[in-house]
Amino acid sequence: MPKPRTHYGLTFFALATGAIAFTLLQSMVSPALPAIQQELGTSTSTVTWVLTGFLLSASVATPILGRLGDMFGKERMLLVALGGLWVGTLIAALASSIEVLIAARFVQGLGGAVFPLSFGIIRDEFPATRVPTGIAMVSAIMGIGAGAGIVLAGPIVDGLSYHWLFWFPLVAITIALVTTLRFVPESPIKTPGRINWPGAFLLSGWLVSLLYGISRASDWGWTSPEFLGLMALAAGLAALWARVELRADEPLIDMRMLQQRGVWTTNLTGLLLGFGMFGSFILIPQLAQLPESTGYGFGASVTQSGLFMLPTTVMMLLVSPVAGRLTERIGPKVPLVIGTALASLSFLLLAVAHGERLDLYLAAALLGAGIGMSFASMANLIVSFVPASQTGAATGMNTITRTVGGSLGAQVLASVLTAHVASTGLPLDTGFTTGFTISAGAVGLAFLAALAVPSPRAATAAVPAPA
Template identity: 50%
Template structure:
């Protein structure tokens, strides 16, 4: 027997078993197995760390990999592109499946895919095999939304926001560590060890999730929207392929323009289809909630701005001192300058959770966006001393630590528990798209300001930092759109002060609170 839980703003129902309510007073008690919170967080963190490290670890080593595999610069870039496309396409699908059939079950699936892809990459001797391996790794993009869903379901309510902050920080730290560690690993071992080391983490995470993480009974049963998944895949592949390859192919070529047009048209078709199907892949009405769409705007801006740090600062550090503005550092030395960024993420991620528990997600999201704006404005004004870049990295890490955690917590506070996976998946996709756009725009700025020898000019860095600062400032504006803690509390009183967070979200959205 089933009962229907009303979804956001409209008639599309979400069916759950009658004996499994949409939200219960204590998440940890629902599993009936009293999960060990520390172990759950540890195993989820290891899986997320491995995925995040793999996301950035390969980039600094691409020239060496290309030489070893006898590949051109254009061909080797598919190692990054395949990973990006796979993550973007499969994250919403696997996130939705997690809501439907069980988040732990899907977490095990994505960890197995990640392990298989990483092992294949470590053994690869040809470029096509390495590209296929990276596509398998990208399928694990759903680790983040699945982890957040498991935390929401299994941990006591008072621990959720801080734990989400820690997980979000670890994802950011992993991306930073990838760039920091790539140089020393390649210099002292070989590029294959870029995959052997993460594989060890994945193995521990896989065993840990298998034996240490219980399955939550919270589900949103139904059928996978295959048509919607296919249309969304066409849209994301077309858009991201055009954005990531546009500079190489030419922005005005028929191939690039066609892909952009197909991507936009497919996205429009996806929205229209999702508004009409009974069990959508992504509930469009859910995305219309102010706390969700405003958070996604912030995610888009942060995805863009984050790659300013990962592209501009290492490039500036590695330029020869003979240019008059470069610092002449090696790849390994340049990576070390990103350590303050990763350390600040580790500190400010959990702090964001504390602020969220006391004041709601709006405050840490605003503070994070403001800090990142300052982080790029500083080197845009002056970047002739090493401490300017270090200070920028510290501000960037603090801001991203606050904001990444606050984004996840803002979505958790805005959607029913049965839709955590799909809502956080969308935010992950938005950040990926933002990162792709940011990479393309920053690369275009650099390409448009080069010396006769092909080196970036000092103005290229100034312009690049200003562009990132401007985009980060848009995140500040978007963060102010989020509902305040006072309005959330007022809505909770109207919806029922005794309700659990997921139930409050359902009652608020049903009542029209945006």
């Protein structure tokens, strides 16, 4: 017997709670890796798998579970994603060895599907006038949670232990599970079909090859045989995946959908914005933690350096509902263009001036406004270009492009800092200037990609009808 329809506000609470828990688990671990390495007595290369394993698992699970949600029910798959996130987080909170912790993080990655599934549920369940704001708020949580995780990680690890990085989100996941069971009805829109297992296998293969290669690039070198070999493998598997999907009667991901101008330009924008956002998580805290004796550092602790990112998180939270309302009135493209312009301006400011605390606070606020507005509008754009039967798969791929961009940005900019080191072993100021300039260029390209996104109304006629 189907659940009775509940007020959309209760449905949104359930979706938002699960989304914020996932994004906190994604970002809080990064600043805590040195503490985890020391407590578990492991190597630097091994402890990075605590982050890499999570990203790999999430990248594979997100589009697959998103598509399964379109086929078998979005609420059902949301419970699977949240259940995996809950189990993995409990194991991680109890873990006393690096092997168990890494395994737990792989299980946690199933939670990545909360985003495409939530977008689909909002599209199916919310009043039409509230859909843009609902999608905007959930989409922006990806940035809000990431920024909040960077801010909260230091105080939690310093005051308690790294185990609490998992105990706190576990509470949120439990609430999300209970409220989803109680308040989220099963979607009436489904696309029955079979799972294209060859497509799923090939998708997993090229994503794992790509992200693993990117995650090890700093250690191997960007021109090493290992890195270039994995990139070649990723490219080959991606090409084969596209061919298999195009020939499949029931593809896992409709390649014709991805080829639409509105979809690929929005995904390209997400890739480049992810590069800039995660790059800022590397550059700004590291700059803040350098000794004041360098002449450009601020001598901040891990906890204090996280506060430099606080304006980013606050602005994301404030701007996201504004982007939703703008989308309701004038469409989602304008907020995306404005957001990418603001984010690009923030990195240009940092490239020319990062010697004062005020410079960092102002740039972080501009970045938060830009990322918040951009992320809030991207999911609405994707939803406007595809039929309801493809919402999960399409938004899942958009989520993945942001993750790939973020992984690439973090590794590229970490390599830039490594290449500009003083005799003391500390990064030079030129390294930060170069890093901020590269980020400005990447986000500037995102602005150009946003301009190339067609009007959703113009693209509607080209969107195939739901199956």
